[in-house]
Structures are given as structure tokens and as C-alpha cells.
Amino acid sequence: MPEELDSTPYDALLLLSFGGPEGPDDVIPFLENVTRGRGIPQERLKEVGRHYYLFGGVSPINDQNRALLDALRKDFAEHGLDLPVYWGNRNWAPYLTDTLREMAAAGRRRVLTVATSAYASYSGCRQYRENLAEALATLESEGLEPPRIDKLRHYFNHPGFLEPMIDGVLASLADLPADVRDGAHLAFTTHSIPQASADTSGPVEGHGDGGAYVAQHLDVARLIADAVRERTGAEHPWRLVYQSRSGAPHIPWLEPDICDHLEELHAAGAPSAVMVPIGFVSDHMEVKYDLDTEATAKAEELGLPVRRSPTVGADPRFAAAVRELVVERAATERGLPVRRCALGELGPSHDVCPVGCCPARAPKPAAAGADSPYA
Structure with missing residues (x-):
């Protein structure tokens, strides 16, 4: 029997997580949920909905989360x-409010939450905290x-998040034709956000009160590129690029877009590229459509060989990382010294x-923070 780990308190x-439709009839109601209060016209929702209909109206994110749930429960039990x-x-569904209602009815009083978003930003952290408060x-x-809720850092x-991505890049490079493999460029991709949001994300050491979103992604890209060089002996040029922009054209968002970057690589004579979606925990629609469909079609049009490396998903090393973070945070709450694992x-x-x-x-109340009414 494994030694029991302590999650007290x-x-x-x-x-x-974000959630996604699980059939054609779910697509428009789901998109209405996502865009509620933003005044997005029905025509635009139908246009975006076509991305989902290409996959039977089903987003892969819910099945990815079910697999992650199974991996977490298995890892927790084994350890x-x-x-x-x-x-x-x-x-x-399952909607956050319904799940918290279930947890409250079961007598859960102190809850830790892990979001399927690894980086600091409004949409990747603060907005989830606002949803929790609501x-x-x-x-x-x-x-x-209501239970008290704390959020994992x-x-x-964390190595358990990085190592699966490193292995994925290595496998994708190995899958490229041998004559274009060594010169392959690495295009590290993440969700584009408004420049103003990127500038106020944080804080992060050395970047003041903002800039964490880009700084964190650059650190991850550098770590993966260094690991790939050490394990293959080949130096692969790399760049952090963006995808899935959805804002008004007049508002500055993070650039360059992945498709524009592929055009630049081709024009510069790059022999091949690997798209590495470091900004996404699982293969949800913005990976399956924006990279596997749209960006891959652009590469085929250019005659540029590309591969897309896998996301972390339900990799056992990621499940183990979540366990380690739970135990770390619990020990911190009990006032015990802890080793806080982080690379870079x-x-x-x-x-x-x-x-x-x-x-x-337009700030709203947010849970799981220093200014939370539910702390």
C-alpha cells in the first residue's frame, strides 16, 4: 500500500475548465454562453460554429477532461x-455552479481548484476566478x-507539464522526412490576446506588475528548445507565435499569427516546421481547427512540410504534477516547509x-485571490 499523502486542510x-459542445444542437447555445454580454451577432456565431460542425458538432475538450479526471483519480489512488x-x-455541462452545489451538499468546505490553463492572463486565470465568485x-x-476555494499556482x-511536450516535439521531429528534419523550425503557439491584457498580466519576477503572459510562454519555449537541442544534438530555430485571434481588427493583439509565420518561414527558405501548442493543455477546438485544419492547410499550400506536436492532455506525468502541487499547497497551508518545483x-x-x-x-468579484470575498 502507498504511504498516505496529506491534503489537509x-x-x-x-x-x-472551459467546456464545449457535445453534438450539433449544442454548438450555437454553447457559443452564446461563451459570448454572453458581448453583443456578438448571430451571423458571427454561425460562422464560428462551422468549425465545430466539421467535427460533428463535438469539441474534444470534454472527452479530454474525462480522460484527465480518470488519470488524476488513478494517480491519487496509486499514491x-x-x-x-x-x-x-x-x-x-457539467456547469461550474451545479458542480459547486453538489460539492456543498456533500459537505465539502475547503476546495482546491486546478484550471485547464497554465499561464497568467485575464482569460486564463482571473476570468475563471470571477466565474467561481459568481x-x-x-x-x-x-x-x-459556499466552500472556501483556493487555486493551484x-x-x-512544472516538469510534469514540460516533459510531455518535450517528448512530443521529439516525436514530431522524428516523423518529418529525414532530409528536412535537422533544419526544422519550432513554432511555439499560444492563444493571442489583446496587447493591453498581455501587458497587465502578472505579476512576474523581473517584469513588474505585468507582462507575465508573454514572459511565461517565452520561458517554456526556451526550456523545450534547449531540451530538444540537448537530446538531439541539433539546433532548431524557434519563435513564439499566436493563433485564434477573435477581437475587433482595430484593437492590437499579440502577433505574429501562426499562418503568417509559416509564410515567413517558407519565404526565408526554412525546410520544415513543427507547430508546438504550448499554450493549450488539451486538443480542444482551437488546436484541432486552427492548427490541424487551417494552419496545416496553409503549410500544404506553401509546400512546407509541417507536423503538430501533441498537447499534454491526460499524460500521467501531468496527473502526477497536479498531485505534487496539491500536496505542496496543502503543506503550505499547514505552515510546513515545502519544495516548490519549477524549471526555467x-x-x-x-x-x-x-x-x-x-x-x-470592468472588474468583478473574484474568488481564490487576495481580494476574494470567499477567502
Whole structure:
């Protein structure tokens, strides 16, 4: 029997994710949930919906989360961590409020949450915390006692997140034709966000109150590129690029776009490229469509050999990383010394988001932070 690990004071873990449609009839209602309050016309929703219909109206993210749930529960059981794992989504079933209602009814009082987003930004962290606060307020209005929720720190530089991506790049390089393999460029991709949001993401050591989103991705890209060089003996040029922009044309967003970058690589004579989606935990629609469909079609048009390396998904090393982060945070809450595992130049992220971290244009209450009404 494994030695029992102590998660005290926590009595549950919540896997917090984005959600996605699971059939053609779900697509437009799901997109309405995602864009509620933004005044997006139905015509635009139908245009985006076509991406989902190419895959039968099903986003892969929910099945990815089911696989991750299974991996977490298996890892916890094998390592003696007696902590139930729940799952709630922002935009589709199982909805976050319903899951928290279930947890409150089961008597869960201290909950840790891990979001399927590894980096600091409004959409990747603060918005999830706002959703948590809104759901907890709903429970309180129903006469239920809302649990206290803490959020695991950003895990972008944890070895259990990095190692699966390193192996994925190595496998993708090996899959390229031998005559274009050694000169392959690495295009590290992540979700483009407004430049203003990127500038106020954080804080991060050496970057003041903002700039964490780009700095964290650059650190991850550098770590993976260095590991690939050490294991293959080949130096692969790399760049951080962006995808999935959805904002108004007049608002500056992070660039270059992956398709523009592929054109630049081809024009410069690059023999091949590997697209490495470091900004995404699993193969959801923005990976399956924006990279596997749109960017791959662009590469074929150019005659540029490309491969897309896998996301971390439910890799057992990632499940183990979550377990380690749970035990680390629990020990910290009990006042015990802990070893905070992190690679790269930036070190481990903060446990508690400070006041004003990753602000929105119209701030809302947010749980799991220094300014949380549910702390």
C-alpha cells in the first residue's frame, strides 16, 4: 500500500475548465454562453460554429477532461492521496455552479481548484476566478454554505507539464522526412490576446506588475528548445507565435499569427516546421481547427512540410504534477516547509493572486485571490 499523502486542510479538488459542445444542437447555445454580454451577432456565431460542425458538432475538450479526471483519480489512488476530484465548466455541462452545489451538499468546505490553463492572463486565470465568485454567490443566495476555494499556482514551468511536450516535439521531429528534419523550425503557439491584457498580466519576477503572459510562454519555449537541442544534438530555430485571434481588427493583439509565420518561414527558405501548442493543455477546438485544419492547410499550400506536436492532455506525468502541487499547497497551508518545483528562469508562481492581478476593463468579484470575498 502507498504511504498516505496529506491534503489537509483540503477535502476536494475541482477540475475547472472551459467546456464545449457535445453534438450539433449544442454548438450555437454553447457559443452564446461563451459570448454572453458581448453583443456578438448571430451571423458571427454561425460562422464560428462551422468549425465545430466539421467535427460533428463535438469539441474534444470534454472527452479530454474525462480522460484527465480518470488519470488524476488513478494517480491519487496509486499514491495514497485520499482526495475526491470533481469537474465543472464555465460554458457547458457539467456547469461550474451545479458542480459547486453538489460539492456543498456533500459537505465539502475547503476546495482546491486546478484550471485547464497554465499561464497568467485575464482569460486564463482571473476570468475563471470571477466565474467561481459568481457561482459561490449563487450558492449563498440559495441558502447553501459556499466552500472556501483556493487555486493551484500556475504550472507552466512544472516538469510534469514540460516533459510531455518535450517528448512530443521529439516525436514530431522524428516523423518529418529525414532530409528536412535537422533544419526544422519550432513554432511555439499560444492563444493571442489583446496587447493591453498581455501587458497587465502578472505579476512576474523581473517584469513588474505585468507582462507575465508573454514572459511565461517565452520561458517554456526556451526550456523545450534547449531540451530538444540537448537530446538531439541539433539546433532548431524557434519563435513564439499566436493563433485564434477573435477581437475587433482595430484593437492590437499579440502577433505574429501562426499562418503568417509559416509564410515567413517558407519565404526565408526554412525546410520544415513543427507547430508546438504550448499554450493549450488539451486538443480542444482551437488546436484541432486552427492548427490541424487551417494552419496545416496553409503549410500544404506553401509546400512546407509541417507536423503538430501533441498537447499534454491526460499524460500521467501531468496527473502526477497536479498531485505534487496539491500536496505542496496543502503543506503550505499547514505552515510546513515545502519544495516548490519549477524549471526555467521565472521560478514558481504565486499561490494567491494579488489584488488587481490580470484586471479586466470592468472588474468583478473574484474568488481564490487576495481580494476574494470567499477567502
